[in-house]
Amino acid sequence: MAKVRISSLAKDFGMSSKELMGHLAEMKIPAKSASSTLEDAYVSIVKQKLAPILEARAAEVEAAKEAELAAERAERAAQAAAAERERLAAEARREEERRLSLAARTAEETARAVAAAREEDQRRKEEARRREEELEAKRRAVPASDSGSRFRSLLDQIAAQEEVLKEREEAQAPAPEPEAPARSRSGREGGQSRRRSNTAPAVPAPMDMPVPERQPKNKKRRGAKTEEDHYARMAREAEEYSREKVLEEARAAVEEATRESTGRRRKRKEKREREAAQAQEERKLEEAIAQGISPEEMDAVRVSEGVTVQELAEALDVSANDIIKRLFLLGTPLTMTQSMSNDLVELVADDLGRQIKIITPEEENTFTFYDDPADLVPRPPVVTVMGHVDHGKTSLLDAIRHTGVTRTEAGGITQHIGASQVSINDRVITFVDTPGHEAFTAMRARGAKVTDVVVLVVAADDGVMPQTIEAINHSKAAEVPIVVAVNKCDKPEANPDRVRQELVEYGVIPEEWGGQNMFVNVSAKQGQGIDDLLETILLQSDVLELKANPDTFASGYILEGKLDRGRGPVATLLVSRGTLHVGDAIVAGQCWGRVRAMLNPRGEQVEVAKPSDPVEILGLSAVPGAGDEFRVFEDDRDARDLADERALKARIEEQNKVKHVTLETLFDEMSQNELRDLNLVVKADVQGSIEALADALGKMDQSEVRINIIHSAVGAISETDVTLAAASNAIIVGFGVRPQGKARDLAEKEKVQIKTYSIIYKAIEDIDAARIGMLKPTEEEVTTGSAEVRDTFRVPKAGLIAGCMVTEGEISRDDQVRVVRDGVVVFTGTFGSMRRFKDDVKSVKAGYECGLGIDKFQDIKVGDILEAFKIVEVARTE
Numbered sequence: 001m002a003k004v005r006i007s008s009l010a011k012d013f014g015m016s017s018k019e020l021m022g023h024l025a026e027m028k029i030p031a032k033s034a035s036s037t038l039e040d041a042y043v044s045i046v047k048q049k050l051a052p053i054l055e056a057r058a059a060e061v062e063a064a065k066e067a068e069l070a071a072e073r074a075e076r077a078a079q080a081a082a083a084e085r086e087r088l089a090a091e092a093r094r095e096e097e098r099r100l101s102l103a104a105r106t107a108e109e110t111a112r113a114v115a116a117a118r119e120e121d122q123r124r125k126e127e128a129r130r131r132e133e134e135l136e137a138k139r140r141a142v143p144a145s146d147s148g149s150r151f152r153s154l155l156d157q158i159a160a161q162e163e164v165l166k167e168r169e170e171a172q173a174p175a176p177e178p179e180a181p182a183r184s185r186s187g188r189e190g191g192q193s194r195r196r197s198n199t200a201p202a203v204p205a206p207m208d209m210p211v212p213e214r215q216p217k218n219k220k221r222r223g224a225k226t227e228e229d230h231y232a233r234m235a236r237e238a239e240e241y242s243r244e245k246v247l248e249e250a251r252a253a254v255e256e257a258t259r260e261s262t263g264r265r266r267k268r269k270e271k272r273e274r275e276a277a278q279a280q281e282e283r284k285l286e287e288a289i290a291q292g293i294s295p296e297e298m299d300a301v302r303v304s305e306g307v308t309v310q311e312l313a314e315a316l317d318v319s320a321n322d323i324i325k326r327l328f329l330l331g332t333p334l335t336m337t338q339s340m341s342n343d344l345v346e347l348v349a350d351d352l353g354r355q356i357k358i359i360t361p362e363e364e365n366t367f368t369f370y371d372d373p374a375d376l377v378p379r380p381p382v383v384t385v386m387g388h389v390d391h392g393k394t395s396l397l398d399a400i401r402h403t404g405v406t407r408t409e410a411g412g413i414t415q416h417i418g419a420s421q422v423s424i425n426d427r428v429i430t431f432v433d434t435p436g437h438e439a440f441t442a443m444r445a446r447g448a449k450v451t452d453v454v455v456l457v458v459a460a461d462d463g464v465m466p467q468t469i470e471a472i473n474h475s476k477a478a479e480v481p482i483v484v485a486v487n488k489c490d491k492p493e494a495n496p497d498r499v500r501q502e503l504v505e506y507g508v509i510p511e512e513w514g515g516q517n518m519f520v521n522v523s524a525k526q527g528q529g530i531d532d533l534l535e536t537i538l539l540q541s542d543v544l545e546l547k548a549n550p551d552t553f554a555s556g557y558i559l560e561g562k563l564d565r566g567r568g569p570v571a572t573l574l575v576s577r578g579t580l581h582v583g584d585a586i587v588a589g590q591c592w593g594r595v596r597a598m599l600n601p602r603g604e605q606v607e608v609a610k611p612s613d614p615v616e617i618l619g620l621s622a623v624p625g626a627g628d629e630f631r632v633f634e635d636d637r638d639a640r641d642l643a644d645e646r647a648l649k650a651r652i653e654e655q656n657k658v659k660h661v662t663l664e665t666l667f668d669e670m671s672q673n674e675l676r677d678l679n680l681v682v683k684a685d686v687q688g689s690i691e692a693l694a695d696a697l698g699k700m701d702q703s704e705v706r707i708n709i710i711h712s713a714v715g716a717i718s719e720t721d722v723t724l725a726a727a728s729n730a731i732i733v734g735f736g737v738r739p740q741g742k743a744r745d746l747a748e749k750e751k752v753q754i755k756t757y758s759i760i761y762k763a764i765e766d767i768d769a770a771r772i773g774m775l776k777p778t779e780e781e782v783t784t785g786s787a788e789v790r791d792t793f794r795v796p797k798a799g800l801i802a803g804c805m806v807t808e809g810e811i812s813r814d815d816q817v818r819v820v821r822d823g824v825v826v827f828t829g830t831f832g833s834m835r836r837f838k839d840d841v842k843s844v845k846a847g848y849e850c851g852l853g854i855d856k857f858q859d860i861k862v863g864d865i866l867e868a869f870k871i872v873e874v875a876r877t878e
């Protein structure tokens, strides 16, 4: 059979060998190290079980790849965008430069034009002044009579000259008028002003630039006006272009600013969300710590142990069909109302990629209470006495009780209720009387935390013994402080110091040696050191600052439950919180009732029990179990409902234990079309048997049902085999091997069928029979009687006849017969004749003689024993 190394399998799975080893350990598949090998059958189981993880991992890898690709794409896009931004910025820069240089050029030109205009103006003024002077000189030289007409003609000449000059001026210098663009854009102005505005320059002149004088208007100059329109249009276009540009830039700037502010807003929002998520995470963590579970479990969907397919579907909010389908694929077909094993629930949840938390009945029956610290008041410590057998636990408890009783009041111990209370220095200590760690651990296993302090009894003459160590370990696991009572100190061979030294090795270190544990030397027998021990317990409990809220409905744990003939169910409870009153409606496990009467440890009737008080109560509907949690309900209907609900759940669970396939049910399952695979785990004493079976199975018709040997090995049927079979709905077939004790128990619990055979063909027959839906009853040989051959004689036609005496039972004519000579079977066949005297008979009883002939056997000898037997069909029990 092929084998795979764990390390290479882990590699295939894309996980570390360590992780895979962890999974294997969970599946109870034996694997020593990463270099160990796994059978093929195990590999397929591992693959099946890990399928959800592997798929998830593949999906993760896929997602990571995609994320990488997306990141790459995003980066490329970002680069492209950056390049585009760079290009646009460069373009904008170029545009700006161009605009600036244009403006500069225009300004320069304007300045030049203005200077030229000024110069021209100056020159004109100069000219006019010079002409004025000339005229004045001429006027003075001309006689007064004809001076009028001559003067007029001169003036006309001058006017004509001025006209020419003006014309020249306009033609030479179309100096642009630096007028504000806003004014030029105002459409309310008249045509004149519009025309004026049309002469505005493309770019406004710098502020400090001197404004050129306005050009004189001339409506008659048509040609000049056309020229003006052309330039004006160009100027307007240039201006509009630059305006558009400015607007565009402004818009872009606004957009950018908005983007930045949205970005900031988004960032702020993201930060707020992050903080909220973090706070929620922290809250979750705190809650998880408070409940003693991992934060992941907080997210998980919670279902009760033994949940049915339908309930699981509802809890996971998926269709029941989906779950049934998955179960079918897992090889465990179940119907809607059948309950599922924890393994199956986890497998299905994994398959669906969901977190699930299975709530055990203990967890389900636990209540969580919250008390305001202001309501808490000190309460007495609850102490459990533990120690090795015969080290004096019972004696010590007796001595303590005796001390307490005599100390408080006369009357002695009248009743023992499984717990006791003693008073010392006006303070009370409660002792859980059931000594030994079984009670303690059993309670703890049920989630009951009743003990505040453990008194570890160690006999000074015996020292640390195995149960002492166990008690230490249990106390430490429960985080309960230990006070050591070194007992039997009265004995001459007592060596309390040796006890101290030995305990140091186990981390129990005396205070006087710098450790945490208080030690007291006592003698339970002589009552020595008991007060000292009680005071030490009080000291230890002071450190613990034990408190509880007495002003609320009571809750706590059942210490003991029993059925009393006269009084009915009786339970001893320890109140952890609140105050219990007679008449309270109470639920404990699956029991409920009203507290009819309450007795304190001294057997006195009491009306109330406060935190740390043990009381015996009457009135429950049934006997609760030790460690069951109890609580009082305001309304007894609620109490009854809860108890009923729990009882019903327990019953359903019992009925619905997961059903696995058996050879007998195989045909039914097949005909319902629910099963197509018959999985086998084969264990044998020799490899040859496994091979022979595999061979034979291989030859069977597998058209209707496929037979898979999911695991085979030489050796006894182990727990691991059962786990594997349970997980894969397989039948365990054993040849010449038996299940180990624990494996049998587990198989019973898991309802896994184990079939053991000593002959291979029987197994093959069974499997084949199961396959075709017929499981034949077993054939058994039953000895009917035996006869002794006393004589032989020959009879014509009939052959050799033996004269016999029937010594045992009754031999029938139809029986088969075995001829035994000197302890060896020499022939097996059937009777040919059976006669008494001359008559053929059907049977002969013990004590009678008869003549017997055996078919095809003529070698009967005197002294032979003829054993008669029948083959009967016996209905199979396995």
Ligand SMILES: Nc1nc2c(ncn2[C@@H]2O[C@H](COP(=O)(O)OP(=O)(O)OP(=O)(O)O)[C@@H](O)[C@H]2O)c(=O)[nH]1
Binding pocket: 387, 388, 389, 390, 391, 392, 393, 394, 395, 396, 435, 487, 488, 489, 490, 491, 522, 523, 524, 525, 526
């Ligand atoms: N000399 C002496 N004998 C003691 C002392 N304490 C207990 N014994 C004896 O030790 C034996 C065992 O005492 P138990 O009190 O039954 O011890 P235990 O630890 O309760 O034993 P189990 O219940 O069987 O685990 C009895 O014979 C007691 O008489 C003591 O202080 N001194």
